[in-house]
Amino acid sequence: SVASNNKVFQFKLVLLGESAVGKSSLVLRFVKDQFDDYRESTIGAAFLTQTLHLADDTTVKLEIWDTAGQERYRSLAPMYYRNANCAVVVYDITQPASLEKAKVWIEELHKQADPNIVIALAGNKADLEARRAISTEEAREFAEEAGLLFFETSAKSAENVLELFTALAQKMPFEQ
Ligand code: GDP
Numbered sequence: 001s002v003a004s005n006n007k008v009f010q011f012k013l014v015l016l017g018e019s020a021v022g023k024s025s026l027v028l029r030f031v032k033d034q035f036d037d038y039r040e041s042t043i044g045a046a047f048l049t050q051t052l053h054l055a056d057d058t059t060v061k062l063e064i065w066d067t068a069g070q071e072r073y074r075s076l077a078p079m080y081y082r083n084a085n086c087a088v089v090v091y092d093i094t095q096p097a098s099l100e101k102a103k104v105w106i107e108e109l110h111k112q113a114d115p116n117i118v119i120a121l122a123g124n125k126a127d128l129e130a131r132r133a134i135s136t137e138e139a140r141e142f143a144e145e146a147g148l149l150f151f152e153t154s155a156k157s158a159e160n161v162l163e164l165f166t167a168l169a170q171k172m173p174f175e176q
Contacts, residue, residue, distance in 0.1 A: 008059040011172050014080045015066045017090035018101040022124040025155035027066050035156050052169045060169040086118040086168045093123045094131040118171040120149035127154040
């Protein structure tokens with residue numbers, strides 16, 4: 001038999017952000033490489049897994065918790081982020097209010113989540129450039145100051161979706 005150094009690590013990832021920014025669509029793109037223009041809203045939370053093969057024979061299995069953005073599910077969120085290793089906080093580059101909401105989530109994560117949580121800010125719907133209302137620079141500056149990974153993504157075109165999840169996976173603590 002062939003000796004293998006392959007190590008498998010499992011981490012928990014939570015998606016947060018205002019309703020309709022594209023959280024479920026990002027997960028659908030990442031897990032199934034699909035996009036649906038007429039998705040039903042997530043109720044409560046949905047759970048999916050995806051496996052990434054990183055360099056050095058490291059395999060990362062991400063347990064993805066996609067939370068509903070509606071205000072009435074707000075109080076459930078701590079259940080999902082409490083023992084998360086990483087979080088993707090999503091806003092929509094055409095909706096300035098969604099970035100304000102993302103900032104509130106990030107503040108809450110910094111106060112309430114595991115202090116070692118790795119957070120990425122994702123400006124989704126980057127394909128809608130003509131309707132852009134938040135500049136890349138403004139969001140990047142905020143992300144840098146807050147110590148977040150930052151990507152502009154499109155679940156529709158697939159731009160930066162794999163890059164986003166891979167960047168988080170690479171930041172996970174791989175014990176020996
Ligand atoms: P969620 O409520 O945050 O999970 O958002 P959804 O994933 O349900 O997406 C809300 C709506 O935005 C749906 O109509 C999606 O098809 C659409 N959508 C999601 N991501 C994108 C994207 O990257 N580009 C465009 N143009 N539309 C998107």
